[in-house]
Amino acid sequence: MLSENELIEHIRRRFAPRAAVARKSGLLLGIGDDAAVLRPSGRADCVLTCDAFLENVHFLAAVHPAEAVGYKALARATSDLAAMGATPRYFLLSLALPANRTEAWLDSFLRGLARAARRLGLTLAGGDTSRHPTIAISITAVGEVSRDRAATRSGARPGDLIYVSGRLGAAQLGLELILSGLHRRRRWKPLLRRHLYPDLHLDLGRWLAERQLASAMIDTSDGLSTDLEHLCRASRVGARLWANCIPRVRVPPALLARGIDPEQLALHGGEDYELLFTVRGRLSKLIPKLHRGTPISAIGEIIRGRKMVLVKADGRSVELVARGWDHFRTK
Amino acid sequence: MLSENELIEHIRRRFAPRAAVARKSGLLLGIGDDAAVLRPSGRADCVLTCDAFLENVHFLAAVHPAEAVGYKALARATSDLAAMGATPRYFLLSLALPANRTEAWLDSFLRGLARAARRLGLTLAGGDTSRHPTIAISITAVGEVSRDRAATRSGARPGDLIYVSGRLGAAQLGLELILSGLHRRRRWKPLLRRHLYPDLHLDLGRWLAERQLASAMIDTSDGLSTDLEHLCRASRVGARLWANCIPRVRVPPALLARGIDPEQLALHGGEDYELLFTVRGRLSKLIPKLHRGTPISAIGEIIRGRKMVLVKADGRSVELVARGWDHFRTK
Numbered sequence: 001m002l003s004e005n006e007l008i009e010h011i012r013r014r015f016a017p018r019a020a021v022a023r024k025s026g027l028l029l030g031i032g033d034d035a036a037v038l039r040p041s042g043r044a045d046c047v048l049t050c051d052a053f054l055e056n057v058h059f060l061a062a063v064h065p066a067e068a069v070g071y072k073a074l075a076r077a078t079s080d081l082a083a084m085g086a087t088p089r090y091f092l093l094s095l096a097l098p099a100n101r102t103e104a105w106l107d108s109f110l111r112g113l114a115r116a117a118r119r120l121g122l123t124l125a126g127g128d129t130s131r132h133p134t135i136a137i138s139i140t141a142v143g144e145v146s147r148d149r150a151a152t153r154s155g156a157r158p159g160d161l162i163y164v165s166g167r168l169g170a171a172q173l174g175l176e177l178i179l180s181g182l183h184r185r186r187r188w189k190p191l192l193r194r195h196l197y198p199d200l201h202l203d204l205g206r207w208l209a210e211r212q213l214a215s216a217m218i219d220t221s222d223g224l225s226t227d228l229e230h231l232c233r234a235s236r237v238g239a240r241l242w243a244n245c246i247p248r249v250r251v252p253p254a255l256l257a258r259g260i261d262p263e264q265l266a267l268h269g270g271e272d273y274e275l276l277f278t279v280r281g282r283l284s285k286l287i288p289k290l291h292r293g294t295p296i297s298a299i300g301e302i303i304r305g306r307k308m309v310l311v312k313a314d315g316r317s318v319e320l321v322a323r324g325w326d327h328f329r330t331k
Numbered sequence: 332m333l334s335e336n337e338l339i340e341h342i343r344r345r346f347a348p349r350a351a352v353a354r355k356s357g358l359l360l361g362i363g364d365d366a367a368v369l370r371p372s373g374r375a376d377c378v379l380t381c382d383a384f385l386e387n388v389h390f391l392a393a394v395h396p397a398e399a400v401g402y403k404a405l406a407r408a409t410s411d412l413a414a415m416g417a418t419p420r421y422f423l424l425s426l427a428l429p430a431n432r433t434e435a436w437l438d439s440f441l442r443g444l445a446r447a448a449r450r451l452g453l454t455l456a457g458g459d460t461s462r463h464p465t466i467a468i469s470i471t472a473v474g475e476v477s478r479d480r481a482a483t484r485s486g487a488r489p490g491d492l493i494y495v496s497g498r499l500g501a502a503q504l505g506l507e508l509i510l511s512g513l514h515r516r517r518r519w520k521p522l523l524r525r526h527l528y529p530d531l532h533l534d535l536g537r538w539l540a541e542r543q544l545a546s547a548m549i550d551t552s553d554g555l556s557t558d559l560e561h562l563c564r565a566s567r568v569g570a571r572l573w574a575n576c577i578p579r580v581r582v583p584p585a586l587l588a589r590g591i592d593p594e595q596l597a598l599h600g601g602e603d604y605e606l607l608f609t610v611r612g613r614l615s616k617l618i619p620k621l622h623r624g625t626p627i628s629a630i631g632e633i634i635r636g637r638k639m640v641l642v643k644a645d646g647r648s649v650e651l652v653a654r655g656w657d658h659f660r661t662k
Contacts, residue, residue, distance in 0.1 A: 004657045005564075028376060029483060032565065034414040034549060035380035035474075037481045040371040045359060049366035050381075050423040050471050052461050057427070083365040092381040094425075094469045096388070130383050138425045138469035140381050143366075150368045152360060218365060233336075234363065326335045 002102045007129050008032065011093070014110050015117070015124040025123055027090060036125035038090060044144040047086040051077035055135040063178050066105045068196035069135070070112030075198045076221065077139040078120045079273040082202045083219040085151045085209020086143030090125040091117070093139060096132035120200060151209040151217035151277070156235035160215050160278040162300040163287060165201050168224055169249035169262060170194035172269025176260060188255075198273045204291045205275055213286060217277040223270040223324020228308060231276065238307045241300035241320060267310075268323040278302055333433045338460050339363065342424070345441050346448070346455040356454055358421060367456035369421060375475040378417040382408035386466040394509050397436045399527035400466070401443030406529045407552065408470040409451045410604040413533045414550040416482045416540020417474030421456040422448070424470060427463035451531060482540040482548035482608070484565035491546050491609040493570060493631040494618060496532050499555055500580035500593060501525035503600025507591060519586075529604045535622045536606055544617060548608040554601040554655020559639060562607065569638045572631035572651060598641075599654040609633055 002010065012031040022030060029037035040046055053073040055061050061069075074091060081088050093113070097106065117124060122141065130136075174195025177183045183192055208214040218231045224246070232239050248266040256262075279287055287296060303309070308320040333341065343362045353361060360368035371377055384404040386392050392400075405422060412419050424444070428437065448455060453472065461467075505526025508514045514523055539545040549562045555577070563570050579597040587593075610618055618627060634640070639651040 028479075029481065033483050033485070034411040035378045035417070035472075037415065037476070038377045038379060039478070040373070040377055042371070042373040046369040046371055046377070047366045048369060048421070048423060048456060048471075048473065049459075050425045050457070050469065051459050052425045052427055052467070052469065054427055054461060054463050054467065057461055057463050080365040084368065086366070090379070092379060092471060094381045094383045096383055096385055096467075125379060126381070128380075128382050130385055130388055132385055132388050132467075136383070136385065136427075136463075136467050138381065138383065140379075140423060140471040141366075142379065145368070147370070148359075150360065150366075153364050 004129055007102060011110065014114055022123065025089070027123055027125055030125050036090070036092070038125065041144065043147065045147055045150060047081055047084050047143040047145055047150060048140070049077055049080040050138060050140040051080065053137040053139065061135060063183070064196065066108035067112035070109040071116040071197050073137045073139050074113055074116040074120065074122065075200060075273065077141040078122065079198070079200050079219045079221060081141055081143035082200050082205040083151070083217050083275060084143070084145060085149060085205045085217065086145040087206060088120050088122045088141060088143045088202065090142040091122045091139055092125055093127035094137065095127065096130040096136040098133055098135070099131060101135060120202065146210060149209050149212065151214045153216050153218050153231045153234035156216035156231060156237050156278040156302045158237055158302050158304045159281050160302040161281060161284045161298050162239060162241065162278050162302060163296055164220070164224070164247065164274055164276050164299050165204055165294050165296055166272065166274040167247040167249050168220065168272050168274060169265025169269040171198060171271035172265045173249050173251065173260065195271065198271065200273055201275050201294050204294055207291065208277060213279055213283055214277040215280055217275060220272045220274045220276050221270060222326070223268045224276065225267050225308070225320055226322040226324030226326065227276055229322040232306065232308060236306070238303045238305040239300055240303050240309045240311060243310055243312050245297055245299045247295065247297045270325040335460055338433060342441065345445055353454065356420070358454055358456055361456050362458070367421070367423070369456065372475065374478065376478055376481060378412055378415050378474040378476055378481060379471070380408055380411040381469060381471040382411065384468040384470065392466060394514070395527065397439035398443035401440040402447045402528050404468045404470050405444055405447040405451065405453065406531060406604065408472040409453065410529070410531050410550045410552060412472055412474035413531050413536040414482070414548050414606060415474070415476060416480060416536045416548065417476040418537060419451050419453045419472060419474045419533065421473040422453045422470055423456055424458035425468070426458065427461040427467040429464055429466070430462060432466060451533065477541060480540050480543065482536070482545045484547050484549050484562045487547035487562060487566035487568050487609040487633045489568055489633050489635045490612050491633040492612060492615045492629050493572065493607070493609050493633060494627055495551070495555070495578065495605055495607050495630050496535055496625050496627055497603065497605040498578040498580050499551065499603055499605060500596025500600040502529060502602035503596045504580050504582065504591065526602065529602065531604055532606050532625055535625055538622065539608060544610055544614055545608040546611055548606060551603045551605045551607050552601060553657070554599045555607065556598050556639070556651055557653040557655030557657065558607055560653040563637065563639060567637070569634045569636040569640070570631055571634050571640045571642060574641055574643050576628060576630045578626060578628045601656040
């Protein structure tokens with residue numbers, strides 16, 4: 001078993017950037033001191049977020065591969081930077097582990113974390129380690145955005161169009177396969193990818209924020225209905241969604257037959273980490289159908305009041321209730 | 332029971348600074364969005380640290396008052412800023428709670444957290460909440476230090492004098508009283524204060540860093556022997572401590588009689604959050620015996636090699652082994 005010093009040294013060796021690279025990125029002092037020292041560029045605002053990723057709450061060590069736990073822990077936190085239109089820069093890792101997770105599990109976890117860091121453009125700047133009966137991870141992510149360009153949740157106004165990137169429900173489909181035990185069958189394995197290794201749309205977020213096209217933006221981490229409610233609450237508006245226009249995950253017929261409903265997955269399924277944003281009507285012609293390979297769909301409009309309404313395929317309007325993820329909701 | 336939205340709103344109401352104050356402090360966007368947005372002053376380096384505070388690992392909910400848990404969670408993280416000579420600015424709170432801790436416990440916890448934030452000068456900028464079977468807290472603290480003035484662990488050289496602030500062992504004495512059940516007796520209650528509500532020496536840290544008096548600095552969170560080892564390892568040096576000069580907690584005779592040994596508390600007891608620092612010999616005349624009421628003691632010298640030696644009262648030298656806190660040490 002590793003001592004705490006050895007554990008930190010192990011993490012440092014895997015993540016330490018070359019000194020020249022670190023200095024260029026503004027990281028003056030990284031892992032191994034009391035705190036990290038960064039030099040902000042001075043022309044940018046600094047964006048800061050933290051996100052816990054806890055065993056038996058956010059993941060199950062028995063079914064989620066350690067590599068996916070590492071990848072997703074960082075991707076989840078970084079998605080909050082994408083939703084502000086920021087460029088990811090650094091992260092801190094707070095890692096609490098049982099003693100029996102410090103060897104093979106830790107290696108795979110760090111491999112996944114390192115892969116996400118490379119892919120998303122983050123440098124590990126520091127963190128802390130503890131021993132704990134279950135795995136408890138907290139990631140702090142730091143990004144930069146041009147001054148006064150950060151996209152918030154609170155700028156939507158009645159008349160704005162509502163857009164979403166990608167297709168919704170894919171991550172929840174993966175989770176349902178796991179919860180029903182179907183993930184063990186080889187034919188369904190590819191459907192787990194979006195649940196285990198979420199894709200982020202950092203370029204799209206940055207593009208929307210820098211050009212001030214998004215009046216409000218949020219990532220779909222808790223599910224469309226819940227995240228739209230967060231955006232509407234912050235902006236003090238309501239929303240009308242067009243069910244027909246919501247881009248849904250494709251569900252194979254064999255799973256449809258088992259009662260898996262793509263509309264429910266798309267409306268309430270969490271962890272897609274797509275971008276949900278609003279655009280003033282006069283700017284909507286500037287929003288393409290595709291941004292660097294990512295489809296963008298207009299799915300509704302912001303309305304007065306505080307209600308969320310779903311216009312079904314047959315033209316009927318029903319109230320849309322937030323049914324996505326809320327840790328403290330009474331079941 | 333609170334929903335997640337209500338919980339966040341509860342925290343926001345308690346901590347929200349007036350808009351004008353927030354803007355002046357550089358906090359452009361605080362709690363309630365995907366991430367916080369800060370505007371660094373541009374003349375300073377940014378110091379960043381995170382620290383987990385976990386039930387049954389770092390504290391026991393049955394004996395540690397919720398208010399002390401809140402106070403100490405923030406003080407621990409902020410101590411890492413003190414050790415760099417930084418001025419605390421913002422913090423993020425990642426809070427995972429069982430459902431039965433969201434009412435009275437949460438209120439007391441937030442009261443303690445808010446008291447520490449006021450006292451230490453930090454503004455809550457954001458965070459996240461989860462439900463979890465045990466209490467799991469992670470604090471990210473952000474500070475500022477003048478450019479290239481951050482005090483690190485790695486600058487000590489042979490011939491430097493070793494100093495420590497305050498008296499060592501007081502926090503460990505409080506912990507020992509709790510572990511032995513003596514904390515319930517009224518006469519010992521005052522001895523718990525340093526364990527529950529640690530004092531930081533932010534002014535002293537800043538003064539040493541800004542004047543470049545400390546060649547290396549660390550806070551005594553894991554215990555003198557372990558933190559000195561961290562400093563020596565980072566600086567690639569050894570150390571000689573003079574047992575006679577180490578300022579020890581005063582232990583009442585009734586507790587001495589029970590076998591509580593002040594020297595052991597001072598050498599290995601954790602969580603004092605004093606500053607341990609080194610100073611070049613020619614600068615040592617600039618270090619006062621008292622800095623704004625905080626005693627400062629010269630306790631040894633940095634030597635060549637990698638060993639730590641303790642010179643006992645009788646003149647004998649013995650090897651000093653790090654016996655403070657290490658989460659992953661095999662017991």
